[in-house]
Amino acid sequence: MxxxxxxxxxxxxxxxxxxxxxxxxxxxxxxxxxxxxxxxxxxxxxxxxxxxxxxxxxxxxxxxxxxxxxxxxxxxxxxxxxxxxxxxxxxxxxxxxxxIPKDPEDAKNVMVEIRAGTGGDEASIFAGDLYRMYTKYCESRGWRTSTVDMNEGTSGGFKEVIFEVTGEDVYGTLKFEAGVHRVQRVPQTETQGRVHTSAATVMVLPEAEEFDVQIDMNDVRVDFFCSSGPGGQSVNTTKSAVRLTHIPTGLVAQCQDQKSQHKNKDKALEVLRSRLYEQELAKKQEEDATKRSSQVSSGDRSAKIRTYNYAQGRVTDHRIGLDVFDMDGVMNGKIQKFVDELQLVNNMEKLKESEVF
Incomplete structure (x- = not known):
């Protein structure tokens, strides 16, 4: 040794x-x-x-x-x-x-995108619950979060919310949260007490520096529009919100949460850069997956990774078969047990492959 x-x-x-x-x-x-x-x-x-x-x-x-x-x-x-x-x-x-060789991305800050999936209004409410869970968890870690863009649901929660997380080893900690999260509970809108299943998709994108991804602004269409949602007198009167469309890939990023058009454009550019970077990273992860079949791969955004069963007070991570019977705690940000176990399984897999020992 x-x-x-x-x-x-x-x-x-x-x-x-x-x-x-x-x-x-x-x-x-x-x-x-x-x-x-x-x-x-x-x-x-x-x-x-x-x-x-x-x-x-x-x-x-x-x-x-x-x-x-x-x-x-x-x-x-x-x-x-x-x-x-x-x-x-x-x-x-x-x-x-x-x-064990560390993933060079692990130290990066992230953009987290939560989108309501199947389930209508209940899916939007669940997306809001996940947003609260992650922001509470980030707060417990001493990380800073800032909202980049949001599209509120008609009955609460979000159809989509994007937020930035900055701190130490953020991507290495949150990357295994990417995937489909499913909830089983009686919705607030349900009058007959039936349990419904809804879903939300979480994406965790490592924040790309300018030297990671070079964007030719000639390839980007810039649109300005009026902000929506809560705000000051300028909301809906000033075109401060910004939407960027990367023409070669069709990727779109927008921001309306900052106070000025200039700041919104800068933040939207960060999101666009992260999405382009994540696209390249996803290709690499797919190549790596052919070399090894990791249970806890962070690359497949369509995989169902976790179920939140309110009737049984149980949260199940399907990748490692972990059950946690603390629904209130988990939804208030106490997800460290999932983080630790997922990292441990991933490290064990890497250790088996490593030629160091």
Whole structure:
């Protein structure tokens, strides 16, 4: 293990030197990538130091016990040995997972798009519930959310809502939320108490930097229109909302939530860039899927991933067969158990494929 980590240390020392070089700092794309790698390797270097200390403690304790000349020292050495032997396998397991090659997208911020699916008004209400669930979860993680665009449902909730999430390792945490979410409950509009099944689709797009996707504005049609929904006096009188259409792909992005036309255009461009980037990423994920069949693939947006059964108070993740009996907690943002289990299964799959060990 320490031998393997020696190669990692050499890379860490190399990056530590590179990120202070003027030519690297001037190359924004390379500088950002190297800083992300530096941060990941820094955590690994801390574990390496702990591993050196633990293995050193084991060797030292064994020497004292073998010598046996001081009974009190031998007793202390035995306690030290027990503690170190208990910690060693845990530490090695932690390091194994940290050595799994990370997805370079994981550190990115995201655009989350929630769209009501089958189920009419109830689907829109459910899309609103998911929006609240995710914003509460983001708040618990200390991430910042900002609404980009929304189309409200006729009986509450949203036909569609798009929001941006910024923070640490956002895409790596939320990417497995992409897919079809299904709800089974008695709708507010149901008079005979029958359970209905409705659905909403969640898309999680890694936010693309300008150097990730170059957009030729000659390929983009820009339309301005009046904002709708709640707002100030300028709503429906000033054409501040912006819609961008990428002619080569037909992709459309719009924003009407910012206060000025200029800000709406900038935000719509961010969404368009993320959608173009996600399109390329989806191709790559499809290629990767042919190499390995991951249970928790984040690429298939049409897959039914989770069911929220209100009558039974149960939320089921179908990919890993996980049931959580805490409907109120989940809908109030307590989804960390799903996040942890999905990441664990994904890491285990990667570990099996890895040639590191």
């Amino acid at each position: 320490l031998e393997r980590l020696q190669y990692v240390k050499q890379r860490f020392d190399e990056i530590s030197d590179l990120i202070i070089q003027p030519d690297v700092i001037a190359d924004q794309k390379r500088y950002v990538q190297l800083n992300q790698e530096y941060k990941a390797l820094k955590d690994l270097m801390e574990k390496r130091e702990e591993l050196i200390n633990v293995t050193g403690n084991i060797a030292e304790a064994n020497e004292i016990i073998a010598d046996g000349s001081d009974a009190e020292m031998v007793e202390m050495a035995k306690m030290q040995l027990d503690e170190a032997k208990e910690r060693l396998p845990e530490l090695e397991e932690e390091i194994k997972f940290m050595l």
